[in-house]
Amino acid sequence: MDYKKESIKRHRDAKGKIEVISRVNIENRDDLSTFYSPGVAEPCLEIKDEPKKSYVYTRRHNLIAVITDGSAVLGLGNIGGLAGMPVMEGKSILFKLLGDVDAIPLCINSQNVDDIVKTIKLLEGSFGGVNLEDISAPRCFEIEKRLKEECSIPIFHDDQHGTAIVVGAALINALKLAKKEIQDVKIVINGIGAAGVAISKFLISMGAKHLVLVDRAGILHKDDETLAKHHLELAQITNPDNQKGLLKDAMIDADIFIGVSAKNIVDKDMVMSMKKDPIIFAMANPDAEISYEDAIDASAFIVGTGSSRYPNQINNLIAFPGIFRGTLDAHAKYITEDMKLAASYAIANMIPENELNRENIIINPLNKDVHAIVSRAVYKKAIETNIEKTH
Numbered sequence: 001m002d003y004k005k006e007s008i009k010r011h012r013d014a015k016g017k018i019e020v021i022s023r024v025n026i027e028n029r030d031d032l033s034t035f036y037s038p039g040v041a042e043p044c045l046e047i048k049d050e051p052k053k054s055y056v057y058t059r060r061h062n063l064i065a066v067i068t069d070g071s072a073v074l075g076l077g078n079i080g081g082l083a084g085m086p087v088m089e090g091k092s093i094l095f096k097l098l099g100d101v102d103a104i105p106l107c108i109n110s111q112n113v114d115d116i117v118k119t120i121k122l123l124e125g126s127f128g129g130v131n132l133e134d135i136s137a138p139r140c141f142e143i144e145k146r147l148k149e150e151c152s153i154p155i156f157h158d159d160q161h162g163t164a165i166v167v168g169a170a171l172i173n174a175l176k177l178a179k180k181e182i183q184d185v186k187i188v189i190n191g192i193g194a195a196g197v198a199i200s201k202f203l204i205s206m207g208a209k210h211l212v213l214v215d216r217a218g219i220l221h222k223d224d225e226t227l228a229k230h231h232l233e234l235a236q237i238t239n240p241d242n243q244k245g246l247l248k249d250a251m252i253d254a255d256i257f258i259g260v261s262a263k264n265i266v267d268k269d270m271v272m273s274m275k276k277d278p279i280i281f282a283m284a285n286p287d288a289e290i291s292y293e294d295a296i297d298a299s300a301f302i303v304g305t306g307s308s309r310y311p312n313q314i315n316n317l318i319a320f321p322g323i324f325r326g327t328l329d330a331h332a333k334y335i336t337e338d339m340k341l342a343a344s345y346a347i348a349n350m351i352p353e354n355e356l357n358r359e360n361i362i363i364n365p366l367n368k369d370v371h372a373i374v375s376r377a378v379y380k381k382a383i384e385t386n387i388e389k390t391h
Contacts, residue, residue: 017089052391063102064129072136081107098371099321132157137193160198162316169347173361188254190214191261211238212250263287271298311359318365322374330382331389346377
């Protein structure tokens with residue numbers, strides 16, 4: 001199938017992928033008077049006196065906003081919020097179909113941090129949570145941080161944390177097969193943008209001790225005074241040997257390569273310079289840092305990609321519907337590190353150890369059970385840790 005042509009045709013025919021439907025029937029005057037005027041005044045007055053009742057009398061308890069500024073849409077770059085709307089509609093569909101979470105796509109016509117934070121803050125009362133999407137680094141870090149501080153509903157940047165959670169799950173199972181421990185391995189991460197930063201921090205929370213991070217200018221190290229603030233902060237807690245150089249230097253004697261960067265920047269020689277049984281997660285889309293075939297040919301032990309064409313697709317679709325389902329059910333005000341870790345281990349544990357193999361380290365994102373299992377794990381952890389509630 002020519003997906004480009006077919007996508008244009010189907011989008012044109014559908015005239016949008018989402019619609020609003022009613023949960024109640026209005027068939028007579030009594031219905032109209034109950035659900036609209038004059039009866040609707042009563043829940044309005046109760047919400048005025050007790051704002052948390054908005055979770056009882058409106059759909060807010062199950063409604064999130066999927067919000068972008070269009071600055072980092074897929075692999076297309078900064079195409080603007082309006083052009084990003086088809087992606088946000090698609091994301092909203094997946095929330096509903098896989099997690100039964102109602103989601104409204106919103107594209108903000110500004111890429112100013114203050115504008116974005118103010119807009120979302122002003123809309124907070126309409127939603128039970130916010131999924132930030134396709135917002136470029138480093139602005140995405142400040143936007144998420146400020147919203148978490150200023151809002152009383154959960155804020156989640158899926159490009160960061162959803163990706164990190166699924167990478168973590170895939171790595172748990174890959175390390176089992178390689179008979180290695182996370183605290184002992186050298187992990188190289190290339191592309192320290194939104195996803196790369198989140199993956200780095202998440203793997204540290206899982207116990208990783210030896211991370212070497214690489215961006216366009218080379219290896220991040222603490223002596224580099226030219227680093228951006230968010231890179232310098234990471235350089236202080238990674239690269240324990242203060243290694244310097246380029247990606248090819250970082251790859252020498254590494255156990256694991258994780259790429260969230262650009263196509264064709266890893267060659268066979270780099271893979272062959274790694275330790276025995278190297279693990280390669282080359283996730284750049286649509287073309288990976290190294291092709292699946294080249295990585296295998298260079299004796300990679302396990303290869304994961306972002307593509308559905310190959311085994312071990314590392315796709316944040318596995319995580320985000322269940323994460324929000326569990327968070328909303330728990331009435332959690334925050335999505336904590338503990339909740340993310342619970343999601344990651346739940347995903348990893350979906351594959352029984354007797355079914356683990358080099359081409360089966362991560363569950364299929366269309367598996368019907370994964371989202372319910374992630375939801376339960378997130379909900380349970382939120383309750384166990386007595387996380388602060390929205391209502």
